[in-house]
Amino acid sequence: MSELLALTGLTKRFGGLTAVNAVSFSLERGEVVGLLGPNGSGKTTVLNMISGFLPPTGGRITLNGDAISGLGPNHIAKMGVARTFQLVRALPSLTVAENVIAALAFGRQKLWDAVARDAALHHLSAVGLAGRADQPAGSLTYIDQKRMELARALAAEPELLLLDEWLAGLNPTELKTGIDLILSLKDRGITVLLVEHVMDAIRALCGRSIVMNAGRKIADGPTAETLKDPEVVRAYLGDGHV
Missing domain, CATH: 3.40.50.300 (P-loop containing nucleotide triphosphate hydrolases)
Known part of the structure; x- marks a missing residue:
């Protein structure tokens, strides 16, 4: 190492x-x-x-x-460097996928459109939210909000x-x-x-x-x-x- x-x-x-x-x-x-x-x-x-x-x-x-x-x-x-916070900082008016896409759009690669959505779905699948992409972020349970926040952090590569x-x-x-x-x-x-x-x-x-x-x-x-x-x-x- x-x-x-x-x-x-x-x-x-x-x-x-x-x-x-x-x-x-x-x-x-x-x-x-x-x-x-x-x-x-x-x-x-x-x-x-x-x-x-x-x-x-x-x-x-x-x-x-x-x-x-x-x-x-x-x-x-x-x-x-990416991070999560003590209190989850979601964008509740957006969908779960859109929360991750926001990180991708302003991240290291600046992904947009279908490419960004595909990447978001990949990260959501990795944290166990594969079927929740189009659900409003504000409706997630506590653990699923944390999963979404982790997916968003991972989207920053x-x-x-x-x-x-x-x-x-x-x-x-x-x-x-x-x-x-x-x-x-x-x-x-x-x-x-x-x-x-x-x-x-x-x-x-x-x-x-x-x-x-x-x-x-x-x-x-x-x-x-x-x-x-x-x-x-x-x-x-x-x-x-x-």
Whole structure:
């Protein structure tokens, strides 16, 4: 494997609040890595800086060796980064296929018309929505909205996919489906950085996990070992559980 993404001393301040404090880590191509930590630890802020939704206050982000720190989300998307959000951001007045076509129209290849629809149907089939293309997006169930959002992200043909609590709120059957979908991305060689609180999913998906607390990176290593790290246990459960 070779390095795809590198963060060096990444910092984000909002006024007097340091939300991310000199965080450094890298991802190798084809990895599925968990980015963990208690609520408010800075995980989503890291994703926002990688994807260009927030400019860093300090530090550096590189993708394939090229600096992307501070570039806008449209530029970073064209360089091969796609993401999902904690709350699904659908275009409810459009059909399911049209939601994906919108990503294709403004994506790396800028596909239109029948070619774009064929590509949209391909991505919808990959996430289990083959028969729902012409259904209004606003009528989908929660898990199917998440599937549509994933299809839309995949339509951008990413090298790096950022999933922000994509598995949150799913019942056990839906969770298994979601895990299988993410595993299929790994089989396709897509690198995934996964912010998640569902530890069963983290154990099933992530050979490696990075843990943050109060804006700092406190652990980085094999998931089974990282989750037993005393500082990680303290961050989640408090001193009485160490």
